[in-house]
Amino acid sequence: MTPEPTDAASRRVVFRRFGGPEVLEIERRAVPRSAPGEVLVRVAAAGVNPVDWKLFSGEPMHDPYERSLPSGNGYDFSGTIEALGDDVSGWRVGERVFGGLRYEAQADHLVIDPDLLVRVPEGLSLLVAGALNVVGRTAVASVESQRIGEGDVVLVSGATGGVGILTAQLCVLRGARALGTASTRNHPLLQRLGIHPLAYGDDLTEAMRAAAPDGLTVVLDTVGHGTVDLTLSLGVPADRINTIADCEARSRHPVRGVGGAEAGGPELAMIAQLLADGRIELPIDSVHPLEDVRAAYARSIEGHATGKIVITTAPVAEADEID
Structure with a gap:
Protein backbone atom coordinates (compact mmCIF):
# COMPACT_ATOMS: atom_id res chain seq x y z
CA MET A 1 0.00 0.00 0.00
CA THR A 2 1.21 3.52 -0.78
CA PRO A 3 2.04 5.45 2.43
CA GLU A 4 -0.67 7.87 3.46
CA PRO A 5 0.13 11.61 3.76
CA THR A 6 0.89 12.66 7.32
CA ASP A 7 -0.46 16.23 7.26
CA ALA A 8 -3.83 16.83 8.86
CA ALA A 9 -4.84 20.04 7.13
CA SER A 10 -7.57 19.14 4.70
CA ARG A 11 -10.49 21.45 3.98
CA ARG A 12 -13.94 20.67 2.66
CA VAL A 13 -17.17 22.57 2.04
CA VAL A 14 -20.04 21.58 4.33
CA PHE A 15 -23.54 22.71 5.20
CA ARG A 16 -25.28 22.04 8.49
CA ARG A 17 -28.63 23.61 7.64
CA PHE A 18 -30.59 24.29 4.49
CA GLY A 19 -30.71 27.68 2.83
CA GLY A 20 -28.84 29.89 0.38
CA PRO A 21 -25.08 30.09 -0.24
CA GLU A 22 -24.68 31.54 3.26
CA VAL A 23 -25.10 28.03 4.72
CA LEU A 24 -21.85 26.85 3.10
CA GLU A 25 -18.84 26.68 5.43
CA ILE A 26 -15.23 25.54 5.23
CA GLU A 27 -14.48 22.70 7.64
CA ARG A 28 -10.97 21.53 8.50
CA ARG A 29 -10.35 17.86 9.13
CA ALA A 30 -7.64 15.22 9.07
CA VAL A 31 -6.69 13.98 5.63
CA PRO A 32 -9.05 11.05 4.92
CA ARG A 33 -7.48 7.61 4.52
CA SER A 34 -8.17 5.21 1.69
CA ALA A 35 -9.49 1.79 2.72
CA PRO A 36 -8.72 -1.37 0.74
CA GLY A 37 -10.04 -1.00 -2.80
CA GLU A 38 -10.10 2.82 -2.61
CA VAL A 39 -7.83 5.65 -3.69
CA LEU A 40 -7.13 9.03 -2.15
CA VAL A 41 -7.40 11.94 -4.61
CA ARG A 42 -5.88 15.37 -4.03
CA VAL A 43 -8.56 17.58 -5.56
CA ALA A 44 -7.47 20.40 -7.86
CA ALA A 45 -10.80 21.69 -9.20
CA ALA A 46 -14.49 21.09 -8.56
CA GLY A 47 -17.38 22.11 -10.78
CA VAL A 48 -20.46 24.03 -9.68
CA ASN A 49 -23.82 22.66 -10.84
CA PRO A 50 -27.35 24.01 -10.34
CA VAL A 51 -28.36 20.74 -8.69
CA ASP A 52 -25.85 21.49 -5.91
CA TRP A 53 -27.64 24.60 -4.72
CA LYS A 54 -31.01 22.95 -5.11
CA LEU A 55 -29.76 20.27 -2.74
CA PHE A 56 -28.31 22.58 -0.08
CA SER A 57 -31.37 24.83 -0.33
CA GLY A 58 -33.54 21.95 0.88
CA GLU A 59 -36.14 22.59 -1.82
CA PRO A 60 -38.23 19.63 -3.03
CA MET A 61 -36.80 17.98 -6.12
CA HIS A 62 -38.16 15.62 -8.75
CA ASP A 63 -35.08 13.39 -8.48
CA PRO A 64 -34.91 11.48 -5.17
CA TYR A 65 -31.46 12.53 -3.97
CA GLU A 66 -30.76 11.49 -0.41
CA ARG A 67 -30.11 14.46 1.87
CA SER A 68 -29.04 14.52 5.49
CA LEU A 69 -27.33 17.03 7.75
CA PRO A 70 -24.52 17.79 8.14
CA SER A 71 -23.36 17.26 4.58
CA GLY A 72 -20.44 17.85 2.27
CA ASN A 73 -21.04 19.60 -1.04
CA GLY A 74 -20.40 19.25 -4.74
CA TYR A 75 -20.16 16.41 -7.25
CA ASP A 76 -17.68 17.12 -10.10
CA PHE A 77 -13.94 17.07 -9.41
CA SER A 78 -10.50 16.60 -10.90
CA GLY A 79 -7.14 16.05 -9.26
CA THR A 80 -4.25 13.63 -8.84
CA ILE A 81 -4.07 10.29 -7.09
CA GLU A 82 -2.21 10.76 -3.83
CA ALA A 83 -2.44 7.30 -2.26
CA LEU A 84 -3.63 3.80 -3.14
CA GLY A 85 -5.42 1.49 -0.76
CA ASP A 86 -4.67 -2.21 -0.58
CA ASP A 87 -5.97 -4.32 -3.47
CA VAL A 88 -5.96 -1.40 -5.93
CA SER A 89 -4.34 -2.22 -9.27
CA GLY A 90 -4.17 -0.46 -12.61
CA TRP A 91 -3.61 2.98 -11.09
CA ARG A 92 -0.54 4.82 -9.87
CA VAL A 93 0.18 7.73 -7.56
CA GLY A 94 0.41 11.00 -9.48
CA GLU A 95 -2.08 10.10 -12.22
CA ARG A 96 -4.44 12.92 -13.20
CA VAL A 97 -8.07 11.87 -12.83
CA PHE A 98 -11.59 13.26 -12.85
CA GLY A 99 -15.10 12.09 -12.09
CA GLY A 100 -17.96 12.63 -9.68
CA LEU A 101 -18.67 11.91 -6.02
CA ARG A 102 -21.86 13.37 -4.61
CA TYR A 103 -21.45 15.56 -1.49
CA GLU A 104 -17.65 15.08 -1.44
CA ALA A 105 -16.09 16.93 -4.39
CA GLN A 106 -15.49 20.38 -2.93
CA ALA A 107 -12.59 19.48 -0.71
CA ASP A 108 -8.81 19.24 -0.66
CA HIS A 109 -9.04 15.44 -0.58
CA LEU A 110 -11.58 12.72 -1.25
CA VAL A 111 -11.59 8.94 -1.07
CA ILE A 112 -13.22 7.09 -3.94
CA ASP A 113 -13.67 3.73 -5.64
CA PRO A 114 -11.23 3.85 -8.59
CA ASP A 115 -13.91 2.37 -10.86
CA LEU A 116 -15.54 5.82 -10.68
CA LEU A 117 -12.43 7.60 -11.97
CA VAL A 118 -11.55 8.61 -15.53
CA ARG A 119 -8.04 9.51 -16.61
CA VAL A 120 -7.48 13.09 -17.75
CA PRO A 121 -6.04 12.92 -21.28
CA GLU A 122 -2.91 14.82 -22.19
CA GLY A 123 -3.83 18.28 -23.42
CA LEU A 124 -6.84 18.73 -21.12
CA SER A 125 -6.41 20.97 -18.08
CA LEU A 126 -7.49 19.89 -14.63
CA LEU A 127 -9.56 23.07 -14.51
CA VAL A 128 -11.78 21.97 -17.40
CA ALA A 129 -11.74 18.31 -16.34
CA GLY A 130 -13.01 19.33 -12.91
CA ALA A 131 -16.11 20.83 -14.50
CA LEU A 132 -16.85 17.96 -16.89
CA ASN A 133 -18.55 15.10 -15.08
CA VAL A 134 -22.20 16.22 -14.99
CA VAL A 135 -22.30 18.32 -18.14
CA GLY A 136 -20.28 15.83 -20.18
CA ARG A 137 -22.40 12.82 -19.29
CA THR A 138 -25.62 14.78 -19.74
CA ALA A 139 -24.66 16.20 -23.14
CA VAL A 140 -23.62 12.81 -24.52
CA ALA A 141 -26.74 11.08 -23.20
CA SER A 142 -29.03 13.79 -24.56
CA VAL A 143 -27.53 13.62 -28.04
CA GLU A 144 -27.54 9.82 -28.02
CA SER A 145 -31.21 9.83 -26.99
CA GLN A 146 -32.13 11.09 -30.45
CA ARG A 147 -29.42 9.38 -32.56
CA ILE A 148 -28.64 12.74 -34.12
CA GLY A 149 -26.88 12.76 -37.47
CA GLU A 150 -26.63 14.41 -40.86
CA GLY A 151 -29.88 15.99 -42.00
CA ASP A 152 -31.07 16.81 -38.51
CA VAL A 153 -31.90 20.39 -37.61
CA VAL A 154 -31.53 20.59 -33.84
CA LEU A 155 -32.61 23.27 -31.40
CA VAL A 156 -30.55 23.36 -28.20
CA SER A 157 -32.08 25.62 -25.58
CA GLY A 158 -29.63 27.31 -23.26
CA ALA A 159 -26.82 26.72 -25.72
CA THR A 160 -24.13 28.57 -23.77
CA GLY A 161 -24.74 26.86 -20.44
CA GLY A 162 -22.45 24.02 -19.43
CA VAL A 163 -24.67 21.24 -20.79
CA GLY A 164 -26.00 23.23 -23.73
CA ILE A 165 -22.69 24.28 -25.22
CA LEU A 166 -21.35 20.73 -25.22
CA THR A 167 -24.66 19.37 -26.54
CA ALA A 168 -24.75 21.80 -29.46
CA GLN A 169 -21.13 21.10 -30.42
CA LEU A 170 -21.71 17.33 -30.35
CA CYS A 171 -24.62 17.84 -32.74
CA VAL A 172 -22.37 19.79 -35.11
CA LEU A 173 -19.72 17.06 -34.96
CA ARG A 174 -22.38 14.55 -36.01
CA GLY A 175 -23.18 16.58 -39.10
CA ALA A 176 -26.41 18.15 -37.87
CA ARG A 177 -27.32 21.80 -38.15
CA ALA A 178 -27.50 23.23 -34.63
CA LEU A 179 -29.54 26.23 -33.51
CA GLY A 180 -29.04 27.53 -30.00
CA THR A 181 -30.92 29.97 -27.79
CA ALA A 182 -28.68 32.33 -25.86
CA SER A 183 -28.32 35.89 -24.68
CA THR A 184 -27.18 38.16 -27.48
CA ARG A 185 -23.84 38.79 -25.77
CA ASN A 186 -23.03 35.11 -26.34
CA HIS A 187 -23.99 34.99 -30.02
CA PRO A 188 -20.43 35.53 -31.31
CA LEU A 189 -19.29 32.51 -29.28
CA LEU A 190 -21.98 30.30 -30.79
CA GLN A 191 -21.24 31.51 -34.29
CA ARG A 192 -17.54 30.73 -33.85
CA LEU A 193 -18.48 27.19 -32.82
CA GLY A 194 -20.70 26.69 -35.87
CA ILE A 195 -24.00 27.08 -34.02
CA HIS A 196 -26.75 29.37 -35.31
CA PRO A 197 -27.71 31.71 -32.42
CA LEU A 198 -31.27 32.65 -31.54
CA ALA A 199 -32.08 35.42 -29.07
CA TYR A 200 -34.57 34.98 -26.26
CA GLY A 201 -37.64 37.18 -26.52
CA ASP A 202 -41.13 37.57 -27.85
CA ASP A 203 -40.04 36.99 -31.45
CA LEU A 204 -38.30 33.66 -30.77
CA THR A 205 -40.99 31.70 -32.61
CA GLU A 206 -40.53 33.71 -35.78
CA ALA A 207 -36.76 33.55 -35.43
CA MET A 208 -36.96 29.75 -35.28
CA ARG A 209 -39.16 29.62 -38.35
CA ALA A 210 -36.79 31.90 -40.25
CA ALA A 211 -33.71 29.92 -39.22
CA ALA A 212 -35.30 26.55 -39.97
CA ALA A 245 -35.05 20.74 -17.28
CA ASP A 246 -38.84 20.64 -17.54
CA CYS A 247 -40.27 17.88 -15.37
CA GLU A 248 -43.73 19.44 -15.53
CA ALA A 249 -43.76 19.28 -19.33
CA ARG A 250 -42.69 15.63 -19.16
CA SER A 251 -45.75 14.93 -17.02
CA ARG A 252 -48.03 16.43 -19.68
CA HIS A 253 -46.41 15.28 -22.91
CA PRO A 254 -44.75 12.04 -24.08
CA VAL A 255 -41.40 13.77 -24.48
CA ARG A 256 -38.15 12.18 -23.37
CA GLY A 257 -36.13 12.98 -20.24
CA VAL A 258 -32.77 11.32 -20.81
CA GLY A 259 -29.98 12.82 -18.72
CA GLY A 260 -26.56 12.14 -17.28
CA ALA A 261 -27.55 8.93 -15.51
CA GLU A 262 -27.64 7.29 -18.94
CA ALA A 263 -23.91 7.82 -19.53
CA GLY A 264 -20.79 6.81 -17.63
CA GLY A 265 -17.03 6.42 -17.77
CA PRO A 266 -16.63 5.56 -21.47
CA GLU A 267 -18.71 8.55 -22.50
CA LEU A 268 -16.74 10.83 -20.19
CA ALA A 269 -13.46 9.54 -21.61
CA MET A 270 -14.74 10.20 -25.12
CA ILE A 271 -15.80 13.77 -24.49
CA ALA A 272 -12.61 14.48 -22.53
CA GLN A 273 -10.58 13.38 -25.53
CA LEU A 274 -12.62 15.61 -27.85
CA LEU A 275 -11.82 18.53 -25.56
CA ALA A 276 -8.14 17.58 -25.36
CA ASP A 277 -7.97 17.39 -29.17
CA GLY A 278 -9.57 20.83 -29.52
CA ARG A 279 -12.55 19.51 -31.45
CA ILE A 280 -14.98 20.99 -28.92
CA GLU A 281 -14.70 23.60 -26.15
CA LEU A 282 -16.03 23.99 -22.62
CA PRO A 283 -15.78 27.68 -21.68
CA ILE A 284 -14.99 28.48 -18.06
CA ASP A 285 -17.22 31.29 -16.85
CA SER A 286 -15.38 32.04 -13.61
CA VAL A 287 -12.91 30.48 -11.19
CA HIS A 288 -13.22 30.79 -7.40
CA PRO A 289 -10.91 29.58 -4.63
CA LEU A 290 -12.47 27.20 -2.14
CA GLU A 291 -12.84 29.98 0.43
CA ASP A 292 -15.10 31.86 -2.00
CA VAL A 293 -17.52 28.99 -2.52
CA ARG A 294 -20.48 31.19 -1.55
CA ALA A 295 -19.64 33.65 -4.33
CA ALA A 296 -19.40 30.78 -6.81
CA TYR A 297 -22.94 29.66 -6.00
CA ALA A 298 -24.27 33.21 -6.00
CA ARG A 299 -22.96 33.44 -9.55
CA SER A 300 -24.64 30.14 -10.46
CA ILE A 301 -27.97 31.16 -8.94
CA GLU A 302 -27.95 34.37 -11.02
CA GLY A 303 -28.37 32.11 -14.05
CA HIS A 304 -26.20 34.01 -16.52
CA ALA A 305 -23.03 31.93 -16.56
CA THR A 306 -21.40 31.13 -19.90
CA GLY A 307 -20.05 27.61 -19.67
CA LYS A 308 -18.95 26.38 -16.26
CA ILE A 309 -18.19 27.88 -12.86
CA VAL A 310 -15.26 26.17 -11.15
CA ILE A 311 -13.91 26.09 -7.61
CA THR A 312 -10.20 25.41 -7.08
CA THR A 313 -8.18 24.38 -4.07
CA ALA A 314 -5.16 26.42 -5.25
CA PRO A 315 -4.32 29.63 -3.33
CA VAL A 316 -4.52 31.64 -6.55
CA ALA A 317 -7.37 30.57 -8.80
CA GLU A 318 -5.98 31.13 -12.27
CA ALA A 319 -6.93 28.83 -15.11
CA ASP A 320 -3.40 28.44 -16.47
CA GLU A 321 -2.07 27.39 -13.07
CA ILE A 322 -4.11 24.17 -13.02
CA ASP A 323 -2.56 22.19 -15.83
Missing part, protein backbone atom coordinates in the same frame (compact mmCIF):
# COMPACT_ATOMS: atom_id res chain seq x y z
CA PRO A 213 -37.91 27.10 -42.71
CA ASP A 214 -38.35 23.36 -43.21
CA GLY A 215 -38.83 22.82 -39.51
CA LEU A 216 -36.85 21.43 -36.60
CA THR A 217 -36.27 17.69 -36.44
CA VAL A 218 -34.98 17.50 -32.85
CA VAL A 219 -35.16 19.60 -29.69
CA LEU A 220 -32.69 19.18 -26.82
CA ASP A 221 -33.95 21.34 -23.97
CA THR A 222 -31.49 22.21 -21.19
CA VAL A 223 -33.29 25.13 -19.53
CA GLY A 224 -37.06 24.64 -19.70
CA HIS A 225 -38.84 28.02 -19.76
CA GLY A 226 -41.55 26.77 -22.12
CA THR A 227 -39.24 25.27 -24.74
CA VAL A 228 -41.20 22.01 -24.88
CA ASP A 229 -44.60 23.64 -25.39
CA LEU A 230 -43.21 26.10 -27.92
CA THR A 231 -41.54 23.48 -30.09
CA LEU A 232 -44.52 21.14 -29.90
CA SER A 233 -46.61 24.02 -31.27
CA LEU A 234 -44.14 24.26 -34.16
CA GLY A 235 -44.78 20.66 -35.10
CA VAL A 236 -41.82 18.87 -33.57
CA PRO A 237 -42.92 15.31 -32.66
CA ALA A 238 -42.95 14.69 -28.91
CA ASP A 239 -40.65 11.70 -29.19
CA ARG A 240 -38.04 13.94 -30.85
CA ILE A 241 -37.89 16.27 -27.85
CA ASN A 242 -35.61 15.56 -24.92
CA THR A 243 -35.74 17.80 -21.86
CA ILE A 244 -33.50 17.62 -18.82
Whole structure:
Protein backbone atom coordinates (compact mmCIF):
# COMPACT_ATOMS: atom_id res chain seq x y z
CA MET A 1 0.00 0.00 0.00
CA THR A 2 1.21 3.52 -0.78
CA PRO A 3 2.04 5.45 2.43
CA GLU A 4 -0.67 7.87 3.46
CA PRO A 5 0.13 11.61 3.76
CA THR A 6 0.89 12.66 7.32
CA ASP A 7 -0.46 16.23 7.26
CA ALA A 8 -3.83 16.83 8.86
CA ALA A 9 -4.84 20.04 7.13
CA SER A 10 -7.57 19.14 4.70
CA ARG A 11 -10.49 21.45 3.98
CA ARG A 12 -13.94 20.67 2.66
CA VAL A 13 -17.17 22.57 2.04
CA VAL A 14 -20.04 21.58 4.33
CA PHE A 15 -23.54 22.71 5.20
CA ARG A 16 -25.28 22.04 8.49
CA ARG A 17 -28.63 23.61 7.64
CA PHE A 18 -30.59 24.29 4.49
CA GLY A 19 -30.71 27.68 2.83
CA GLY A 20 -28.84 29.89 0.38
CA PRO A 21 -25.08 30.09 -0.24
CA GLU A 22 -24.68 31.54 3.26
CA VAL A 23 -25.10 28.03 4.72
CA LEU A 24 -21.85 26.85 3.10
CA GLU A 25 -18.84 26.68 5.43
CA ILE A 26 -15.23 25.54 5.23
CA GLU A 27 -14.48 22.70 7.64
CA ARG A 28 -10.97 21.53 8.50
CA ARG A 29 -10.35 17.86 9.13
CA ALA A 30 -7.64 15.22 9.07
CA VAL A 31 -6.69 13.98 5.63
CA PRO A 32 -9.05 11.05 4.92
CA ARG A 33 -7.48 7.61 4.52
CA SER A 34 -8.17 5.21 1.69
CA ALA A 35 -9.49 1.79 2.72
CA PRO A 36 -8.72 -1.37 0.74
CA GLY A 37 -10.04 -1.00 -2.80
CA GLU A 38 -10.10 2.82 -2.61
CA VAL A 39 -7.83 5.65 -3.69
CA LEU A 40 -7.13 9.03 -2.15
CA VAL A 41 -7.40 11.94 -4.61
CA ARG A 42 -5.88 15.37 -4.03
CA VAL A 43 -8.56 17.58 -5.56
CA ALA A 44 -7.47 20.40 -7.86
CA ALA A 45 -10.80 21.69 -9.20
CA ALA A 46 -14.49 21.09 -8.56
CA GLY A 47 -17.38 22.11 -10.78
CA VAL A 48 -20.46 24.03 -9.68
CA ASN A 49 -23.82 22.66 -10.84
CA PRO A 50 -27.35 24.01 -10.34
CA VAL A 51 -28.36 20.74 -8.69
CA ASP A 52 -25.85 21.49 -5.91
CA TRP A 53 -27.64 24.60 -4.72
CA LYS A 54 -31.01 22.95 -5.11
CA LEU A 55 -29.76 20.27 -2.74
CA PHE A 56 -28.31 22.58 -0.08
CA SER A 57 -31.37 24.83 -0.33
CA GLY A 58 -33.54 21.95 0.88
CA GLU A 59 -36.14 22.59 -1.82
CA PRO A 60 -38.23 19.63 -3.03
CA MET A 61 -36.80 17.98 -6.12
CA HIS A 62 -38.16 15.62 -8.75
CA ASP A 63 -35.08 13.39 -8.48
CA PRO A 64 -34.91 11.48 -5.17
CA TYR A 65 -31.46 12.53 -3.97
CA GLU A 66 -30.76 11.49 -0.41
CA ARG A 67 -30.11 14.46 1.87
CA SER A 68 -29.04 14.52 5.49
CA LEU A 69 -27.33 17.03 7.75
CA PRO A 70 -24.52 17.79 8.14
CA SER A 71 -23.36 17.26 4.58
CA GLY A 72 -20.44 17.85 2.27
CA ASN A 73 -21.04 19.60 -1.04
CA GLY A 74 -20.40 19.25 -4.74
CA TYR A 75 -20.16 16.41 -7.25
CA ASP A 76 -17.68 17.12 -10.10
CA PHE A 77 -13.94 17.07 -9.41
CA SER A 78 -10.50 16.60 -10.90
CA GLY A 79 -7.14 16.05 -9.26
CA THR A 80 -4.25 13.63 -8.84
CA ILE A 81 -4.07 10.29 -7.09
CA GLU A 82 -2.21 10.76 -3.83
CA ALA A 83 -2.44 7.30 -2.26
CA LEU A 84 -3.63 3.80 -3.14
CA GLY A 85 -5.42 1.49 -0.76
CA ASP A 86 -4.67 -2.21 -0.58
CA ASP A 87 -5.97 -4.32 -3.47
CA VAL A 88 -5.96 -1.40 -5.93
CA SER A 89 -4.34 -2.22 -9.27
CA GLY A 90 -4.17 -0.46 -12.61
CA TRP A 91 -3.61 2.98 -11.09
CA ARG A 92 -0.54 4.82 -9.87
CA VAL A 93 0.18 7.73 -7.56
CA GLY A 94 0.41 11.00 -9.48
CA GLU A 95 -2.08 10.10 -12.22
CA ARG A 96 -4.44 12.92 -13.20
CA VAL A 97 -8.07 11.87 -12.83
CA PHE A 98 -11.59 13.26 -12.85
CA GLY A 99 -15.10 12.09 -12.09
CA GLY A 100 -17.96 12.63 -9.68
CA LEU A 101 -18.67 11.91 -6.02
CA ARG A 102 -21.86 13.37 -4.61
CA TYR A 103 -21.45 15.56 -1.49
CA GLU A 104 -17.65 15.08 -1.44
CA ALA A 105 -16.09 16.93 -4.39
CA GLN A 106 -15.49 20.38 -2.93
CA ALA A 107 -12.59 19.48 -0.71
CA ASP A 108 -8.81 19.24 -0.66
CA HIS A 109 -9.04 15.44 -0.58
CA LEU A 110 -11.58 12.72 -1.25
CA VAL A 111 -11.59 8.94 -1.07
CA ILE A 112 -13.22 7.09 -3.94
CA ASP A 113 -13.67 3.73 -5.64
CA PRO A 114 -11.23 3.85 -8.59
CA ASP A 115 -13.91 2.37 -10.86
CA LEU A 116 -15.54 5.82 -10.68
CA LEU A 117 -12.43 7.60 -11.97
CA VAL A 118 -11.55 8.61 -15.53
CA ARG A 119 -8.04 9.51 -16.61
CA VAL A 120 -7.48 13.09 -17.75
CA PRO A 121 -6.04 12.92 -21.28
CA GLU A 122 -2.91 14.82 -22.19
CA GLY A 123 -3.83 18.28 -23.42
CA LEU A 124 -6.84 18.73 -21.12
CA SER A 125 -6.41 20.97 -18.08
CA LEU A 126 -7.49 19.89 -14.63
CA LEU A 127 -9.56 23.07 -14.51
CA VAL A 128 -11.78 21.97 -17.40
CA ALA A 129 -11.74 18.31 -16.34
CA GLY A 130 -13.01 19.33 -12.91
CA ALA A 131 -16.11 20.83 -14.50
CA LEU A 132 -16.85 17.96 -16.89
CA ASN A 133 -18.55 15.10 -15.08
CA VAL A 134 -22.20 16.22 -14.99
CA VAL A 135 -22.30 18.32 -18.14
CA GLY A 136 -20.28 15.83 -20.18
CA ARG A 137 -22.40 12.82 -19.29
CA THR A 138 -25.62 14.78 -19.74
CA ALA A 139 -24.66 16.20 -23.14
CA VAL A 140 -23.62 12.81 -24.52
CA ALA A 141 -26.74 11.08 -23.20
CA SER A 142 -29.03 13.79 -24.56
CA VAL A 143 -27.53 13.62 -28.04
CA GLU A 144 -27.54 9.82 -28.02
CA SER A 145 -31.21 9.83 -26.99
CA GLN A 146 -32.13 11.09 -30.45
CA ARG A 147 -29.42 9.38 -32.56
CA ILE A 148 -28.64 12.74 -34.12
CA GLY A 149 -26.88 12.76 -37.47
CA GLU A 150 -26.63 14.41 -40.86
CA GLY A 151 -29.88 15.99 -42.00
CA ASP A 152 -31.07 16.81 -38.51
CA VAL A 153 -31.90 20.39 -37.61
CA VAL A 154 -31.53 20.59 -33.84
CA LEU A 155 -32.61 23.27 -31.40
CA VAL A 156 -30.55 23.36 -28.20
CA SER A 157 -32.08 25.62 -25.58
CA GLY A 158 -29.63 27.31 -23.26
CA ALA A 159 -26.82 26.72 -25.72
CA THR A 160 -24.13 28.57 -23.77
CA GLY A 161 -24.74 26.86 -20.44
CA GLY A 162 -22.45 24.02 -19.43
CA VAL A 163 -24.67 21.24 -20.79
CA GLY A 164 -26.00 23.23 -23.73
CA ILE A 165 -22.69 24.28 -25.22
CA LEU A 166 -21.35 20.73 -25.22
CA THR A 167 -24.66 19.37 -26.54
CA ALA A 168 -24.75 21.80 -29.46
CA GLN A 169 -21.13 21.10 -30.42
CA LEU A 170 -21.71 17.33 -30.35
CA CYS A 171 -24.62 17.84 -32.74
CA VAL A 172 -22.37 19.79 -35.11
CA LEU A 173 -19.72 17.06 -34.96
CA ARG A 174 -22.38 14.55 -36.01
CA GLY A 175 -23.18 16.58 -39.10
CA ALA A 176 -26.41 18.15 -37.87
CA ARG A 177 -27.32 21.80 -38.15
CA ALA A 178 -27.50 23.23 -34.63
CA LEU A 179 -29.54 26.23 -33.51
CA GLY A 180 -29.04 27.53 -30.00
CA THR A 181 -30.92 29.97 -27.79
CA ALA A 182 -28.68 32.33 -25.86
CA SER A 183 -28.32 35.89 -24.68
CA THR A 184 -27.18 38.16 -27.48
CA ARG A 185 -23.84 38.79 -25.77
CA ASN A 186 -23.03 35.11 -26.34
CA HIS A 187 -23.99 34.99 -30.02
CA PRO A 188 -20.43 35.53 -31.31
CA LEU A 189 -19.29 32.51 -29.28
CA LEU A 190 -21.98 30.30 -30.79
CA GLN A 191 -21.24 31.51 -34.29
CA ARG A 192 -17.54 30.73 -33.85
CA LEU A 193 -18.48 27.19 -32.82
CA GLY A 194 -20.70 26.69 -35.87
CA ILE A 195 -24.00 27.08 -34.02
CA HIS A 196 -26.75 29.37 -35.31
CA PRO A 197 -27.71 31.71 -32.42
CA LEU A 198 -31.27 32.65 -31.54
CA ALA A 199 -32.08 35.42 -29.07
CA TYR A 200 -34.57 34.98 -26.26
CA GLY A 201 -37.64 37.18 -26.52
CA ASP A 202 -41.13 37.57 -27.85
CA ASP A 203 -40.04 36.99 -31.45
CA LEU A 204 -38.30 33.66 -30.77
CA THR A 205 -40.99 31.70 -32.61
CA GLU A 206 -40.53 33.71 -35.78
CA ALA A 207 -36.76 33.55 -35.43
CA MET A 208 -36.96 29.75 -35.28
CA ARG A 209 -39.16 29.62 -38.35
CA ALA A 210 -36.79 31.90 -40.25
CA ALA A 211 -33.71 29.92 -39.22
CA ALA A 212 -35.30 26.55 -39.97
CA PRO A 213 -37.91 27.10 -42.71
CA ASP A 214 -38.35 23.36 -43.21
CA GLY A 215 -38.83 22.82 -39.51
CA LEU A 216 -36.85 21.43 -36.60
CA THR A 217 -36.27 17.69 -36.44
CA VAL A 218 -34.98 17.50 -32.85
CA VAL A 219 -35.16 19.60 -29.69
CA LEU A 220 -32.69 19.18 -26.82
CA ASP A 221 -33.95 21.34 -23.97
CA THR A 222 -31.49 22.21 -21.19
CA VAL A 223 -33.29 25.13 -19.53
CA GLY A 224 -37.06 24.64 -19.70
CA HIS A 225 -38.84 28.02 -19.76
CA GLY A 226 -41.55 26.77 -22.12
CA THR A 227 -39.24 25.27 -24.74
CA VAL A 228 -41.20 22.01 -24.88
CA ASP A 229 -44.60 23.64 -25.39
CA LEU A 230 -43.21 26.10 -27.92
CA THR A 231 -41.54 23.48 -30.09
CA LEU A 232 -44.52 21.14 -29.90
CA SER A 233 -46.61 24.02 -31.27
CA LEU A 234 -44.14 24.26 -34.16
CA GLY A 235 -44.78 20.66 -35.10
CA VAL A 236 -41.82 18.87 -33.57
CA PRO A 237 -42.92 15.31 -32.66
CA ALA A 238 -42.95 14.69 -28.91
CA ASP A 239 -40.65 11.70 -29.19
CA ARG A 240 -38.04 13.94 -30.85
CA ILE A 241 -37.89 16.27 -27.85
CA ASN A 242 -35.61 15.56 -24.92
CA THR A 243 -35.74 17.80 -21.86
CA ILE A 244 -33.50 17.62 -18.82
CA ALA A 245 -35.05 20.74 -17.28
CA ASP A 246 -38.84 20.64 -17.54
CA CYS A 247 -40.27 17.88 -15.37
CA GLU A 248 -43.73 19.44 -15.53
CA ALA A 249 -43.76 19.28 -19.33
CA ARG A 250 -42.69 15.63 -19.16
CA SER A 251 -45.75 14.93 -17.02
CA ARG A 252 -48.03 16.43 -19.68
CA HIS A 253 -46.41 15.28 -22.91
CA PRO A 254 -44.75 12.04 -24.08
CA VAL A 255 -41.40 13.77 -24.48
CA ARG A 256 -38.15 12.18 -23.37
CA GLY A 257 -36.13 12.98 -20.24
CA VAL A 258 -32.77 11.32 -20.81
CA GLY A 259 -29.98 12.82 -18.72
CA GLY A 260 -26.56 12.14 -17.28
CA ALA A 261 -27.55 8.93 -15.51
CA GLU A 262 -27.64 7.29 -18.94
CA ALA A 263 -23.91 7.82 -19.53
CA GLY A 264 -20.79 6.81 -17.63
CA GLY A 265 -17.03 6.42 -17.77
CA PRO A 266 -16.63 5.56 -21.47
CA GLU A 267 -18.71 8.55 -22.50
CA LEU A 268 -16.74 10.83 -20.19
CA ALA A 269 -13.46 9.54 -21.61
CA MET A 270 -14.74 10.20 -25.12
CA ILE A 271 -15.80 13.77 -24.49
CA ALA A 272 -12.61 14.48 -22.53
CA GLN A 273 -10.58 13.38 -25.53
CA LEU A 274 -12.62 15.61 -27.85
CA LEU A 275 -11.82 18.53 -25.56
CA ALA A 276 -8.14 17.58 -25.36
CA ASP A 277 -7.97 17.39 -29.17
CA GLY A 278 -9.57 20.83 -29.52
CA ARG A 279 -12.55 19.51 -31.45
CA ILE A 280 -14.98 20.99 -28.92
CA GLU A 281 -14.70 23.60 -26.15
CA LEU A 282 -16.03 23.99 -22.62
CA PRO A 283 -15.78 27.68 -21.68
CA ILE A 284 -14.99 28.48 -18.06
CA ASP A 285 -17.22 31.29 -16.85
CA SER A 286 -15.38 32.04 -13.61
CA VAL A 287 -12.91 30.48 -11.19
CA HIS A 288 -13.22 30.79 -7.40
CA PRO A 289 -10.91 29.58 -4.63
CA LEU A 290 -12.47 27.20 -2.14
CA GLU A 291 -12.84 29.98 0.43
CA ASP A 292 -15.10 31.86 -2.00
CA VAL A 293 -17.52 28.99 -2.52
CA ARG A 294 -20.48 31.19 -1.55
CA ALA A 295 -19.64 33.65 -4.33
CA ALA A 296 -19.40 30.78 -6.81
CA TYR A 297 -22.94 29.66 -6.00
CA ALA A 298 -24.27 33.21 -6.00
CA ARG A 299 -22.96 33.44 -9.55
CA SER A 300 -24.64 30.14 -10.46
CA ILE A 301 -27.97 31.16 -8.94
CA GLU A 302 -27.95 34.37 -11.02
CA GLY A 303 -28.37 32.11 -14.05
CA HIS A 304 -26.20 34.01 -16.52
CA ALA A 305 -23.03 31.93 -16.56
CA THR A 306 -21.40 31.13 -19.90
CA GLY A 307 -20.05 27.61 -19.67
CA LYS A 308 -18.95 26.38 -16.26
CA ILE A 309 -18.19 27.88 -12.86
CA VAL A 310 -15.26 26.17 -11.15
CA ILE A 311 -13.91 26.09 -7.61
CA THR A 312 -10.20 25.41 -7.08
CA THR A 313 -8.18 24.38 -4.07
CA ALA A 314 -5.16 26.42 -5.25
CA PRO A 315 -4.32 29.63 -3.33
CA VAL A 316 -4.52 31.64 -6.55
CA ALA A 317 -7.37 30.57 -8.80
CA GLU A 318 -5.98 31.13 -12.27
CA ALA A 319 -6.93 28.83 -15.11
CA ASP A 320 -3.40 28.44 -16.47
CA GLU A 321 -2.07 27.39 -13.07
CA ILE A 322 -4.11 24.17 -13.02
CA ASP A 323 -2.56 22.19 -15.83
